[in-house]
Amino acid sequence: MSDSFELTVLDVIKETDNACSVVLDPGEHKELFQYTPGQFLTVAVPSDRTGLVARSYSLSSTPVDDGPLTITVKRTADGYASGWICNELRAGDTLRVLPPAGIFTPKNLDADLLLFAGGSGITPVMSIIRTALARGTGQIVLFYANQDDRSVIFADALAGLAAEHPDRLQVVHWLESVQGLPSEDQIRAFAAQYVDRDAFVCGPAPFMALTVAALKELEFPRERRHQEKFVSLGGNPFETDAEREPGADDDEDDVTEAPAPTGPAAHLLVDLDGQDYEFNDWKPGTTILEHLESKGIKAPYSCREGECSACAVRLLEGEVTMRANDVLEEEDLAEGIRLGCQSEAATEKVRVTYS
Structure with missing residues (x-):
């Protein structure tokens, strides 16, 4: 089991009808919770059926100001963990968390960036934007797709950043309610203007698939093409051997262990x-x-x-x-x-x- 820590919830902010941001205080564990933009936290959510479930949520805050950690969570249909976080979590509560992880992060904050976000995929992208504007010098273009204007997470924050940095940040909103779903051809035509940039893609699987396909067709090299993937965790990184419930697989009479591999170290x-x-x-x-x-x-x-x-x-x-x-x-x-x-x-x- 990786070391986990109980962090205090400072605030739970409603971003949209279906999304919230959770502000966490790392307290005495500040050094362990240093992070790079684009990384995520894995949190433990209590469950009546299994004791707890583990879920990973991206950090939307920036490490620049040395402020509290903020993860942003979009409530999904029938999503137990996201529903509990947005509906039940309150300031003053604690949340069990693993230290930051992930590799969806720019290697050079001075690079020109082409960012694609779909829905809650804006979360790590927002951290990248905030950090690059504060610490870097490059030009940033964001293509942000949502169902309608009510579902745009960070709408006001993005507008504020674009107004504050008009020479560096351009935000392009794509609303399905107005323009329909973006096609691969449309994304390719948009990205063709920025083929020399580092591209980052995060969002629902179909959105990422067609965006990456468009970038490949434009011959973006792999080292300048990044996408963030989250798979629902099948295991539980918070669980110790003592906490694991015994089952048939623990019955020594029913298990034949494979011989340990042999050979030189x-x-x-x-x-x-x-x-x-x-x-x-x-x-x-x-x-x-x-x-x-x-x-x-x-x-x-x-x-x-x-x-x-x-x-x-x-x-x-x-x-x-x-x-x-x-x-x-x-x-x-x-x-x-x-x-x-x-x-x-x-x-x-x-x-x-x-x-």
Whole structure:
């Protein structure tokens, strides 16, 4: 289990009829909750059926002002967690949270940015905009698609930023109620004006798919094309072995364990938070995350099941095999990105970086 922390809720702000922002005070854990724009928090939501459920929500605040953390949550149809957060959470309550994670973040805040957001996909994009305007020098264009004007999250904040930075920020709203759903051709025509920029895409799966397809057709290189994906967590990163309810799989008479993998230990080199680690005893069948944890090193992760990118590493030398992968695309893999919670050694020497 990754270390989780109880943060105090300072405020719950109604953004639209179906979205709210939760302002959190990191308190004494301020250093652990430093983040980069575009990252997310994984929170524990109490559940009558399962004790709690884990959900990931992007940070919409900026780290520039060293202020409180803010996540923005859109209520989904029949969504238990989002409904509980928007309906039940109040100032003064506490929320159990894992430290920030995610790789949907600009490497260079001075770069010119082309941002695409659909609905609540504006959340990490808003953090990127706020931070880039405060710390960077580049030009920013936002294409923001919503169902109607009542569903536009951060409408006033975006208008204020555009008025404050008219020479740097351009916001283009697309309303389905007025223009219909945007097509791939329309997005491609829009993006064609900005082919030299770094593109970031976040929103519903269909919106992201057609936007990424348009960018690919315009030959945006992979290193300048980024998309954020969230998969509902199948596991529970807050759960300890003691908290896990016993079931049939815990009955020793009914379980035949596979033999542990055998073979020579691998040589693992890791760059994490600016510090280098080197090991000659990385056991077969053990993931990078598991090995680091066995050494008392706290490496990032969230779902532990290959369903998010919180544990992503970049492969610098050697090769690994992944037990599961529901989030990385072929182009991500070609770029050397791997999931630390799923990666086992496939060569005698492996070198990775978390940066």
